[in-house]
């Protein structure tokens with residue numbers, strides 16, 4: 293037991309230039325103040341105070357949430373550090389520094405789980421992110437999202453009909469769209485589906501009916517509604533037999549190396565689209581209707597399932613580039629199968645981990661750094677391998693990497709743009 297005390301940074305600092313500059317200055321002053329104090333240790337990515345519960349200050353300010361420790365009993369020697377660091381922090385960050393003491397307040401502003409997550413993130417430096425705008429560089433967030441300017445326009449795309457074009461640079465992880473389907477229905481033969489869709493259409497507004505009927509149809513004929521459904525429906529979750537049709541999301545064309553990711557949110561019954569990487573203004577926004585297999589397999593699947601011949605950048609590569617890509621995808625499939633072998637994971641965990649490592653490297657090469665969902669899966673596999681062998685520390689690291697990738701593709705659950 294004992295009394296906790298310390299301070300929280302509220303709101304937390306951004307990755308923008310101003311906050312970074314203030315934090316760097318603050319850290320420089322702290323280092324200078326304690327340069328002769330043997331209890332204050334400079335680690336590669338943070339400063340550790342070897343007193344009380346060893347509070348820390350990371351070199352990356354946006355990771356910092358709390359500086360605190362128990363201050364009673366054997367921990368009493370830490371109180372002077374907390375007090376001094378807090379005063380210096382107040383000079384730089386003013387009222388963002390919220391002092392708390394367990395005697396007066398129950399505890400700080402942040403939940404301990406979040407605080408412990410932030411501590412773990414100190415260990416490794418973040419990869420620098422490509423910046424979408426000057427404003428993002430300064431403020432650390434992409435302000436375009438907050439002012440409601442449409443991120444895309446609908447335009448004609450050569451060889452593909454209509455599509456979505458980015459009007460501005462869109463930062464990785466940005467939620468581009470969040471849409472409710474006109475309706476959802478299980479896929480079935482056209483003659484059974486046709487009257488079911490007709491009934492669903494009668495239940496929606498005239499405007500929505502018009503939008504549905506304006507969608508592309510690769511299967512014109514006696515079952516027009518089913519044709520539109522088959523051309524446009526996206527499954528409501530991976531492997532779901534139920535599909536949804538959307539006013540705008542259904543205008544997004546396919547790419548075998550997509551720059552965005554679509555995700556069905558079961559809690560809100562919405563489909564979301566997030567940027568996988570920085571999308572430059574003028575670039576087409578794409579998702580993958582399916583990403584699996586070598587070039588021929590993917591193209592055959594797209595023709596059979598959606599009725600079109602894919603002309604995305606991956607399928608339009610030269611024959612020699614396609615050979616390299618196909619060999620890589622084949623190797624990735626083999627690695628994925630081997631990693632999924634539970635017996636091997638138990639008996640030869642080092643081999644399984646080596647496979648995860650190679651898979652992550654190949655994913656980065658093949659998808660040009662935008663395979664976030666597949667990378668999240670590989671991190672999850674690595675997590676499984678190490679947790680099976682009781683390596684909690686490494687498991688936590690892989691879990692965090694998986695969470696980061698998932699946050700970039702699924703967002704945090706809210707359906708507002």
Ligand SMILES: C[S@@+](CC[C@H](N)C(=O)[O-])C[C@H]1O[C@@H](n2cnc3c(N)ncnc32)[C@H](O)[C@@H]1O
Nearest residue numbers: 452453454508524542543545546600602603604
């Ligand atoms: C869901 S719709 C996308 C919006 C469509 N372009 C439109 O004009 O309404 C799917 C259709 O778009 C076209 N399309 C999508 N991705 C394509 C690609 N990579 N290559 C060629 N055509 C594509 C095909 O005609 C496909 O059947």
